[in-house]
Amino acid sequence: MKKLVVLLFFFLFLNGCSTTTTTADSETDASTPRIVIGFSQLGTESNWRKQHTESVQTELEKEGYEVLYRNAYLSLEQQIQDIRSFISYNVDIIVLSPLQESGWDDILLEAQKADIPVFVVDRSIEVSQETLKKSAELALEEGAGKELMVTHIGPSFKAEGNRAGLYVSNYFRNQEYNEIKVLELTGNVNASPTILRSEGFSETIQRNYQDNQQTIQVVDSISGDFIRRKGKEAMADYIAQKDISQIDVLFSQSDEMTLGAMEALGAAGVTPGKDIIIVSIDAQKNMIDKLKAGEVNCVVECNPNQGIYVRNAIKRFLEGKTDLPKEIYVHETVFSDDMDFSQIPPRNY
Numbered sequence: 425m426k427k428l429v430v431l432l433f434f435f436l437f438l439n440g441c442s443t444t445t446t447t448a449d450s451e452t453d454a455s456t457p458r459i460v461i462g463f464s465q466l467g468t469e470s471n472w473r474k475q476h477t478e479s480v481q482t483e484l485e486k487e488g489y490e491v492l493y494r495n496a497y498l499s500l501e502q503q504i505q506d507i508r509s510f511i512s513y514n515v516d517i518i519v520l521s522p523l524q525e526s527g528w529d530d531i532l533l534e535a536q537k538a539d540i541p542v543f544v545v546d547r548s549i550e551v552s553q554e555t556l557k558k559s560a561e562l563a564l565e566e567g568a569g570k571e572l573m574v575t576h577i578g579p580s581f582k583a584e585g586n587r588a589g590l591y592v593s594n595y596f597r598n599q600e601y602n603e604i605k606v607l608e609l610t611g612n613v614n615a616s617p618t619i620l621r622s623e624g625f626s627e628t629i630q631r632n633y634q635d636n637q638q639t640i641q642v643v644d645s646i647s648g649d650f651i652r653r654k655g656k657e658a659m660a661d662y663i664a665q666k667d668i669s670q671i672d673v674l675f676s677q678s679d680e681m682t683l684g685a686m687e688a689l690g691a692a693g694v695t696p697g698k699d700i701i702i703v704s705i706d707a708q709k710n711m712i713d714k715l716k717a718g719e720v721n722c723v724v725e726c727n728p729n730q731g732i733y734v735r736n737a738i739k740r741f742l743e744g745k746t747d748l749p750k751e752i753y754v755h756e757t758v759f760s761d762d763m764d765f766s767q768i769p770p771r772n773y
């Protein structure tokens with residue numbers, strides 16, 4: 425395509441950027457320039473994230489696209505800089521897996537001006553009304569792209585929160601409890617999984633009183649930024665300051681944080697899965713093992729294998745299909761202590 429030349433610049437000048445070339449599934453002829461995709465990943469904070477990166481990169485390469493990968497190591501500034509370098513090198517498409525919801529207005533307008541379509545994956549983004557207005561004006565200009573972003577492909581984080589809440593409601597139904605106290609361990613502020621999982625969880629547990637005449641309440645919320653070490657620190661601090669025996673449920677928004685929190689609980693003599701009900705989100709292999717061992721009660725899946733959805737959406741877009749939805753949700757499920765564990769598909773992350 426139009427941008428093959430820029431690839432050479434990328435190899436020469438773009439520090440720290442990795443590219444990989446694999447044999448494509450689809451036919452690519454040596455004389456046809458390949459589509460160049462800049463893939464900006466937010467970090468490598470978990471096994472989940474590593475699988476997500478691998479899935480997106482592998483599927484795009486299978487289609488025959490050239491993938492330029494940048495890791496922002498959990499820095500918003502770095503991620504914006506990475507996208508800016510993709511724009512300077514005039515890639516064909518940008519795939520953005522954003523650290524947080526806000527902060528993208530200017531860089532997305534820059535991409536639109538440069539007529540580079542942006543696909544947002546995993547977490548979602550929010551832009552201001554003013555930016556939407558500027559984007560609509562840009563769409564009328566010659567040479568600019570028609571929209572700020574083509575689509576968002578990822579999990580329904582709110583549904584994940586709903587599923588976690590439903591497990592808790594069902595667990596305590598018909599038990600002699602009037603008030604169930606939940607401690608919530610959240611991810612980084614201003615990230616869509618943090619906001620929407622909390623919202624979904626609260627929405628479902630609030631409905632519980634009507635259904636079961638029991639109150640389920642999030643009594644405290646602590647943050648572990650989706651990182652194991654921080655999950656452990658946040659839980660240890662909480663145990664030092666509050667009476668953990670008052671807490672019935674730990675709702676942790678990611679497996680890495682759950683693993684950290686479980687270490688802190690263990691050190692304080694609390695038996696996870698027995699003294700405190702544990703609901704975690706992600707379904708990494710190490711958490712499924714804990715579920716099977718009875719140390720965790722419910723694991724809500726967050727599906728990192730989003731690459732196939734991204735690949736299909738980009739393919740359809742490049743074929744000129746105009747029917748791409750603005751939101752594409754990936755398939756997800758729930759694993760809990762009352763299920764037949766032999767039904768859980770093996771996982772490699």
Ligand code: AHR
Binds near residue numbers: 473546706
């Ligand atoms: O954005 C998805 C979340 O990010 C995953 O639940 C978590 O493990 C990761 O850090």
